[in-house]
Amino acid sequence: MSIQAIVLATFDAKEGYNVENYYPGDFNVEGIEYLLFPSGIQELDNCTIFFRFQDQLCLSVFSKLQHPSFERSAFFTSVGLILSDDINFGEAVVKYGETLLYIANGLSLATLKYKFGEDASETYASEKCTSHQLSDSDFFKSLQTSAVNLEFDSLFEKLQGNKFAILGANSKELSQSYATILLDHLGPAFYCLYKFALQRKRILLISSHDDQLYSIIDMIVRLSSIKRSSDASIPILLSDLHPFYSVGLANTSTLLDNDLEEGWIACTTDTVLLSKSSLYDLALYWPDNSFNANKYPQIFNSNSIRIKPSYDDLINFKGLSRYLSFDGESSWGLTTYSLASKYIFNTSHHNLTDQEFLNENMLDYFQRYNQKLLTVLSSNAESFNVSDMQTLGLNPCHSLDKSFVSEISQIWLKKHINWQYGKYFWLRRVSLIFLASTCFLFILWKLL
Numbered sequence: 001m002s003i004q005a006i007v008l009a010t011f012d013a014k015e016g017y018n019v020e021n022y023y024p025g026d027f028n029v030e031g032i033e034y035l036l037f038p039s040g041i042q043e044l045d046n047c048t049i050f051f052r053f054q055d056q057l058c059l060s061v062f063s064k065l066q067h068p069s070f071e072r073s074a075f076f077t078s079v080g081l082i083l084s085d086d087i088n089f090g091e092a093v094v095k096y097g098e099t100l101l102y103i104a105n106g107l108s109l110a111t112l113k114y115k116f117g118e119d120a121s122e123t124y125a126s127e128k129c130t131s132h133q134l135s136d137s138d139f140f141k142s143l144q145t146s147a148v149n150l151e152f153d154s155l156f157e158k159l160q161g162n163k164f165a166i167l168g169a170n171s172k173e174l175s176q177s178y179a180t181i182l183l184d185h186l187g188p189a190f191y192c193l194y195k196f197a198l199q200r201k202r203i204l205l206i207s208s209h210d211d212q213l214y215s216i217i218d219m220i221v222r223l224s225s226i227k228r229s230s231d232a233s234i235p236i237l238l239s240d241l242h243p244f245y246s247v248g249l250a251n252t253s254t255l256l257d258n259d260l261e262e263g264w265i266a267c268t269t270d271t272v273l274l275s276k277s278s279l280y281d282l283a284l285y286w287p288d289n290s291f292n293a294n295k296y297p298q299i300f301n302s303n304s305i306r307i308k309p310s311y312d313d314l315i316n317f318k319g320l321s322r323y324l325s326f327d328g329e330s331s332w333g334l335t336t337y338s339l340a341s342k343y344i345f346n347t348s349h350h351n352l353t354d355q356e357f358l359n360e361n362m363l364d365y366f367q368r369y370n371q372k373l374l375t376v377l378s379s380n381a382e383s384f385n386v387s388d389m390q391t392l393g394l395n396p397c398h399s400l401d402k403s404f405v406s407e408i409s410q411i412w413l414k415k416h417i418n419w420q421y422g423k424y425f426w427l428r429r430v431s432l433i434f435l436a437s438t439c440f441l442f443i444l445w446k447l448l
Contacts, residue, residue, distance in 0.1 A: 002083060002084060002085050002159075002160070003081050003082065003083060003084065003096075003156070003159050003160060004027065004056060004082040004083065004084045005022055005023065005024060005027040005029070005081075005082040005156075006022065006023055006079070006080070006081055006082075006103070006152060006155055006156055006159070007019060007021075007022040007029055007032060007036065007060075007079070007080045007082065008020045008021045008022065008077070008078075008079050008107050008111065008152075009032070009033040009036045009037070009077070009078050009079075009080070010075070010076060010077050010078075010111060011033075011037055011075075011076040011078075012074070012075050012076065013074070017033040017034055017037065018033060019032065019033050020111060021150065021152055022152065023152035023153055023155070023156045024156070027082075028054070031053075031250075032053050032058070032080070034248075034250055035049075035051050035053055035058070035246075035248075035250070036049065036058075036060050036062070036078035036080050037049075037062060037076065037078055038062060038209050038246070038269060039209075039248055039268075039269040039270050044062065044064060044209060045063075045064050046061070046062060046063045046064065047061075047062050047209055047211065048060070048061055048062075048093065048097070048211050049061075049062055049078070049080075049246055050089045050092065050214050050245045050246055051244075051245050051246040051247070052244055052245060053082060056082055056083060056084065057082075057083045057086070057087070057092065057245075058080045058081065058082045058083065059080065059081050059083065059089075059092045059093070059096055059097070059100060060078050060079060060080030060081070060100075061078065061079055061080075061100050061101060061104040062076065062077070062078040063076070063077050063078070063104065063108055064076055065077065065108065065112065075112070075115075077104070077107070077108045077111060079100065079103055079104035079107050079108070081096055081100055081159070083096070088217075088218040088221070088243065089211075089214035089215065089217065089218050089245065090174065090177075090214075090215060090218050098140075099140075099143065099159070102140050102143050102144050102147070103143055103144075103147050103155060104147075105144065105147070106143070106144040106145075106146070106147025106148045107147045107148075107150070109147075109148055110147065110148050110149065110150045111150075114150075139158070142158060143155065143158060146158065174363070175361045175362040175363050177215070178215070178218075178219040178223075178362060178363070179324040179362055181212055181215055181216060181219065182219070182320070182324070183321055183324055184294045185212065185216065185286075185291060185294065185296070185297075186216070186284075186296065186297070187296035187317060188296070188309035188313045188314050188317040189284060189296055189297050189299050189309060190317060190320075191309065191312075191313040191316050191317060192282070192299055192307070192309055192313060192400075193220060193282070193284060194220065194223060194224060194366075195400075195404050196281060196282040197220045197221070197223070197224035197241050197263070197265065198224045198370065198373075198404075198408060199263070199404065199407045199408060199411065200238055200241060200261070200262050200263035200411060201263050201281035201282055202255070202263055202264055202265075202279070202280045202281045202282070203220075203241075203263070203264070203265040203266070203280065203281065203282050203283075203284075204265075204266055204267070204268065204273060204274075204279065204280040204282070204283045204284070205217070205265070205266070205267040205268070205283075205284050205297075206267070206268055206269075206270075206271055206273065206274055206283060206284065206285045206286070207267070207269065207285070207286035207289075207290075207291040207297075208269060208286070208289040208291055208292065209269050210291050210292060212291075213267040213291070214245055214246075214267065216267075217243050217245060217265050217266070217267060218243070220241065220265060221240050221241045221243050221265065222240075222363055222367075223362075223363065223366040223367070224240070224241055224366075224370070225240045225241075225367060225370070226367070226370045226371065226374065226412070227367055227371065238261060238262045238411065238412065239262045240262065241262060241263050241264065241265050242260050242262055242263065242264040242265070243264070243265055243266070244264050244265070244266035245266060245267065246266070246267060246268070247266040247267070247268050247273075248268055248269070248270050249270050249272065249273070251266075252273070252276065252279065255279055256278065256279060263281075271285075274300065274304070275304065277302055277303055277304040278302075280302060281301070281302045282299070282300070282301060282302070283299070283300040283304075284297040284298070284299055284300075285297055285298045285299075285300060286298075307400075310395060310398050310400065310401070311395070312393070312394065312395040312398065312401065316393060324362070372392070373392060373408065374408075374412055374413065376388060376391060376392060377405070377408060377409045377412075377413055377415070377417075378413055378415075382418050383418055383420045384405070384417050384418060384419055384420060385419075385420045389401065389402075389405070392405075402419075405417060
C-alpha cells in the first residue's frame, strides 16, 4: 500500500486552519493542518509542499483562491497524500504529482461550492481550465469526478488500485537537473554543504518557498551517500543523511530532540530559525527572496558566524562548472584561482573534478569520490601527510579541510588522524605568503 491517507485542509482569515475531511477515518491527522500550509501563504498563489508527518512523508498541493465573497477576498486550500513508501521529493512528484493535481483541483472546486456557492466554484473552475490542460485519461476523469463529489473513500481506493511507475535511482536526466540547480543556486557554497553532509551534520536551508529547495535536499543526500564496499577495512556504519524536507517553528522541538546519528537536512521559510544556533551545524541562507534571482547563499556555522568558501572550494567549483555548464565559459577564473591556491596555500591541481567527469553521471562521480576518500583515510590514517590531502583535492593548510578529514575518519572509520606534515612545513607557508605579497606590491608599485 503506497498511500496511507488523503487529507483536505483549508484556511481563511476568519476561521483559521481546519481539516475539512480525510480518509481513512481512523487515521490520526492531529496537527497536520499547520504543516499543509507554508509560511507566508499570503504571498503565494500555489505551490507543492513536501514534509514529514509522524515520520511519514507527505506530498501536498497548496492553492490560493480569490473571490469577493471570501473573507479578505482570499481562501486557501491544501490537499495532501500521506505516503507509506520511503521515497524522495523528485520520485514523489513523478509518481504522484499529476494525480494529486487532479484530486486537489476537484476537492477545491467542491469545497468552494459547499462553502460559498455556485458562483465562486464556477469562477475557480474557469481559471483552472485556462491554466491547466486536462487529461482525457479515464483514470484522471474518474479521480476528478470522485473529488468533485467529495468521495474520499472512492479516491483512496482508486489511488491504491493504480499501478504507479517504478523509477530508476540515477538517471542521466536527473543528474543534469541537479547540475543546473548546483550552478544556479549553490555556487561555491556547494562544497561546504557537501562536506558537512559527508560529516552527517545538521543542515538547514533558509529561503523563500521554492520547490527546488527539495531538489537540493535530494541531491545532497544522494551525493553524500556511501555505497557498501567489498573492502573489509571500510565499514559502513552510518545511514544516508536524514531528509526532513519542509520544517517550521512547529518542528523546532523535533529537530532539537532527535538523536539521529546520521544527521539531517531540512528547508524552511521561517528566517527566525537562523537565530537558533543550537538547532543546526550549518545554515545556508538566501536573503530577500534571492533564491529565485539565481544568487548564491550566505553560509553560517553553529555559532551563527558567517563563513566563506575557501580558495580550494572556488577551484573545485570552477572545475565542476567547467564540466557542467554548456555556455563555453572561459577557464581563466579556474587558472587564476589554481595559481593563487598553489603558490600561497600549498595546494596543487588535484581537484575534486577531472577529465573523467566528462563521461560520467554526476551522482556516480561523487559516490566514487566518497569511496576514494574512505579508502585513502583507511590506508593512511596513521600517517596522513600533505600529499594525501592534495590527492583528495583538499587544502593541507586550511583548518576546515583538516577538521573535515579528522571527522570523516572518526565517524566513518573510528580512527584518529596522525598528521605528518613535516617539522618545517609552516615555514614554507609563511615564506610563500611573504613572497607572493612582495610580488604583488612590486607589480602594484610598477603600475602606479
